[in-house]
Amino acid sequence: MLKPLNYICPSAMILIVDDKPENLFSLKTLLEINRYETDTAASGEEALKKILKNNYSLIILDVQMPGMDGYEVAETITGYSKSKDIPIIFLSAVHIDKRFITKGFASGGVDYVTKPFDPDLLLLKVKTFTRLHAQTSELNRIKATLEQKVEERTRELREMNKALETSNAELQQYAFLASHDLQEPLRKITTFSRIVWDKFLADRPGAEEYLAKIISSSERMRKLINDLLNYSRLSNDALFVSTDLNDLVKDVETDLELSIKEKGARLEVGPLPKADVIPGQMRQVFQNLLSNALKFSRQDIPPVIEIWAERVAEMKLDSAPESDGPFVRIYIRDNGIGFNEIYLDRIFTIFQRLHSRHEYEGTGIGLALVKKIVDRHNGVLGAQSAEGAGSTFTLVLPLIQVPVPPITTPHG
């Protein structure tokens, strides 16, 4: 909605208010010689009427007038919203009452000149104040334009946001349906291939080999679809809950019990704090990082995985520790095969793997999912490693999450 434009560029019209006609005349002449447009009023009341009707950039006001004196007029003028920004120069034969000088009217435009006045001085002041008024008006105009532009932009953003939300919801829907419908025939391929193998090919090694490839490929595809589904489905509206991170890690330890035993792995977990997290998602983060640590362990050396945390001052991987800082930095270190840090930008990208599937199984989604979740938690994720020397993954998370208010459409 456009604001009413009473901030139009004013004509530089000056109003002279004095009850003595000779004063009006001399002032008017002086100003007109200097190419100012002028108007006159012989009393406070007349002045007020004219002010309501016209736009002036400056008012020169005689203080001593019968009826309303200059001060009263000034008070009234600054009371009208139309004229509150108009500068006023008082003309006084006597010493100006300090009140009016120190009071500070809204526009800051108040000055005085004593009679008999110095024409050059008066002109200087007139020039200054008309310029001041012009600038103030321009400023107000710019402000109105900006406010209008901001409102337009906000409206555009709201609409875009709504469109994105809809599109996102649709995409998630497609991803879910597609994966669901894709998994079913895949399951049949696996199941019936296995049946063929068991029932008819037990004693035919050539055929067995080919069938094994069919079965393992379909298994791989099933995992891929599953992982993709989880990645795309990462819920945007899940709530942050104050959670004891030690409990999450314990849960994951239990889930990975079998694998930990098989590899003879040792897990050392230092005390972790409570933090605002989405429990299911943060559990997934620990699960992925821990199962990676187990998977990429060195052949002859039992995996040792250490998890510890410290409070830090800033949301940065290298932030200084601070015992009551608002963030927590969590380290997950393993003694596995490590990786070359030149691949750092790749490992968190979806489907980018550093090994072939023959060396290590996996779909290349695990770390991408971790990154997505950490981003969702407004955190930072990093890693350090060297080939043959293990890896350390670092997460920095805020302890408290402030829910972002949704951009809602205004009513009406």
Place this chain on the structure above:
Amino acid sequence: MAKQFSFLLVDDDPDDTFLFGEVLRDVASSVVLSTAANGHEALEQLRASNPLPDLIFLDLNMPRMGGVECLSTLKSNAELSRIPVIIYTTSSQSKDIEETIQKGAVCFITKPSNIKELSEILTTIVQSLPTNLEPAIQTLSKKGTHFIIC
């Protein structure tokens, strides 16, 4: 004469139904298997059945009436609610597990993709009838190689 047991399998997937029948026949040829393609058909069949089956295997994603709705209806009927229901589905979603167990299913089995596992499951179940179903289900849930939650 040993009692002849009967199972009802409610599943819209013809391949799964076929396989289930095959494996069941191998494991226990005396068990009679009837099938329905969705919840609605199952309820119709049950209403006309005499005697009622000893066990119902119930899929979740089916047209017309899915497993959850069918389960609710079964459990709200005095007679039908006495039949133990085992969920037999492709899903492994914990929300499905929670919902169906809470609605009265005794067990949740994610369809295994190999015949051997299905065979083991059905063997265990058949051998436990008529009165030892609960402990048999406990045994199954400890196997842990695929999702069997009870």
